[in-house]
Amino acid sequence: MVFVKTHDISELNSGTIGKEVVLGGWVEDLRKLGKMTFITLRDVSGISQIIVKGELNDNLEELNRQSVISVRGIVQETKARDFDFEIKAEEIDVLAKAIHPLPVDPIGRLESNIDTRLNHRALDMRNQKTASIFKLRHHVLEILRKTLAEKKFIEITTPKIIGSASEGGANLFSLDYFGKTAYLAQSPQLYKEQMTIGLERVYEISNFYRAENSHTGRHLSEFTSIDIEAAFMDYNDVMNILESLVMGVYKFVSVNCKKEQENIGHTIEIPKSPFERITYTQVIEELKKVGEKVEFGDDLLDSHLRIIGKNHPGFYFLTDWPMKLKPFYIREKDEDSKLSRSFDLQYGYLELSSGGTRLHNPETLKSRLKEQGLDPAQFADHLQTFDWGMPPHSGWGMGLDRLMTTLIGIDNVREVVLYPRDPDRLSP
Structure with a gap:
C-alpha cells in the first residue's frame, strides 16, 4: 500500500529529480503502447506523466x-x-475504480449542459x-x-434562524x-447594526435566504452575501470601502491567478477607477431622453437598468x-428629505450591492417603521x-456570487455556486 502522498504534483521540481516520491490523484488519460503505458495523473495542484513498464x-x-490511484x-x-x-512508476495501487461511462x-x-453538471457536481470539479x-x-x-481585517473590521457570525422578518420583507422562508x-434570515442587517455599539466596524460573509420565485441567471434562493457595518462613517465612506474591495479583488486575481484564467478562457481586466457615481435623478433624466415613461419615485425596472448599463458600462454607483x-432603516438627506443617503453598486445592468447611511435615532426609526406599515413592537429587541x-453608522451588503460572474465573464450565478438552490433545484 503506497497511498500516503509525499508530494503534490505542483511540488515536483528540478530538486526532486532522481528522488522517490508518492503521488496520489486520478487518471485523466491512459495510453497503452505495447509493453509500456503512459498515465496522465492529475491532482488538485497539477498534472504529471507516469511511465509504467515491465x-x-x-x-x-x-x-x-x-480511477483514483497512488503511485510510488x-x-x-x-x-x-x-x-x-x-515519474517512472515502481508501484501503483488502484484505490478506487471509476465506472464507465461516467455521467459527465x-x-x-463531451460537453454537458449545466443541469447535468450540477446533478453530478462533485465529478464536475475534475473539469479544470x-x-x-x-x-x-x-x-x-x-x-x-x-483587506477588511486591514481596515480594522471584525468578522462576526449572526443567526440564520430568526424570530421575525429582519427587514420587514415578505420574501422569507418560514419553518x-x-x-x-x-424564518431563515435574508440578511444580517439588524444584527450587524447592533454590533456597531461595541465593535464599531464589523463584517460577515455568509449564506442568506430569499423566498423569491425568480427564474433568472442572477437570482438564487440561497446566496452568499458580504456585509459590512461601520460606526462613525457615512454612505460616501462605505462606498469608498466597497470600491477598494472590488478593485483589490480584481487586482489580486488578475496578477496571481494566471493559470485559472487560462483554464476558464477569460482574461481578468482590472476595471477603471474611481467608479463613476450617478444619481437616481440623473438616471431618470437619461431614461426620459430615450423615450421611457418613468417619473421620479418610480422603481427602476430591469429594462431601465439595461439602458443605463449601456450608457455606463462597467462598475458605477447609483x-x-x-x-x-x-x-425603513435608511436615513434621508438633510438638504432634501425626499432623497436618501443610499446607493447601489452596479455592473452594467446588474445590481451587486446596496447600502447607505442608517437611522440611529430610535424615535425617528419608530416613526419610519409606522410609515412603512410595520409594527415597532415586532422590532422591540x-x-x-x-x-x-x-452611534451613527453606515453599511452595505454585496452578493459574492454576482461579483464572481463579473470577474470571470459569465451571466449565470449557478456556475459559481457549488450546489445552487433556486425554485427548481433542491438537490443534490
Whole structure:
C-alpha cells in the first residue's frame, strides 16, 4: 500500500529529480503502447506523466480513466512537451475504480449542459474550467477577509434562524421551530447594526435566504452575501470601502491567478477607477431622453437598468434614491428629505450591492417603521439597543456570487455556486 502522498504534483521540481516520491490523484488519460503505458495523473495542484513498464504494466488491465490511484516512483526528466517532469512508476495501487461511462466527461471532450453538471457536481470539479472557478472564488474570499481585517473590521457570525422578518420583507422562508414560527434570515442587517455599539466596524460573509420565485441567471434562493457595518462613517465612506474591495479583488486575481484564467478562457481586466457615481435623478433624466415613461419615485425596472448599463458600462454607483424606495432603516438627506443617503453598486445592468447611511435615532426609526406599515413592537429587541447609545453608522451588503460572474465573464450565478438552490433545484 503506497497511498500516503509525499508530494503534490505542483511540488515536483528540478530538486526532486532522481528522488522517490508518492503521488496520489486520478487518471485523466491512459495510453497503452505495447509493453509500456503512459498515465496522465492529475491532482488538485497539477498534472504529471507516469511511465509504467515491465511486470507492473501487465497488471494494469483493469485500470480505467478517472480511477483514483497512488503511485510510488522516481522523478525524472521528460521529453514530453506537456510536462515538466515524469515519474517512472515502481508501484501503483488502484484505490478506487471509476465506472464507465461516467455521467459527465470531466475532461470536457463531451460537453454537458449545466443541469447535468450540477446533478453530478462533485465529478464536475475534475473539469479544470469548473475547478478553476472555485479556486478563484477561494482567492476572492481570501483577499476580501484580508483587506477588511486591514481596515480594522471584525468578522462576526449572526443567526440564520430568526424570530421575525429582519427587514420587514415578505420574501422569507418560514419553518416550525419547536412549535413557534421562525424564518431563515435574508440578511444580517439588524444584527450587524447592533454590533456597531461595541465593535464599531464589523463584517460577515455568509449564506442568506430569499423566498423569491425568480427564474433568472442572477437570482438564487440561497446566496452568499458580504456585509459590512461601520460606526462613525457615512454612505460616501462605505462606498469608498466597497470600491477598494472590488478593485483589490480584481487586482489580486488578475496578477496571481494566471493559470485559472487560462483554464476558464477569460482574461481578468482590472476595471477603471474611481467608479463613476450617478444619481437616481440623473438616471431618470437619461431614461426620459430615450423615450421611457418613468417619473421620479418610480422603481427602476430591469429594462431601465439595461439602458443605463449601456450608457455606463462597467462598475458605477447609483446614488441618492427616493426615500420611498428604500428600507425603513435608511436615513434621508438633510438638504432634501425626499432623497436618501443610499446607493447601489452596479455592473452594467446588474445590481451587486446596496447600502447607505442608517437611522440611529430610535424615535425617528419608530416613526419610519409606522410609515412603512410595520409594527415597532415586532422590532422591540432591535429598537432597545438604540436606547443604549447607538452611534451613527453606515453599511452595505454585496452578493459574492454576482461579483464572481463579473470577474470571470459569465451571466449565470449557478456556475459559481457549488450546489445552487433556486425554485427548481433542491438537490443534490
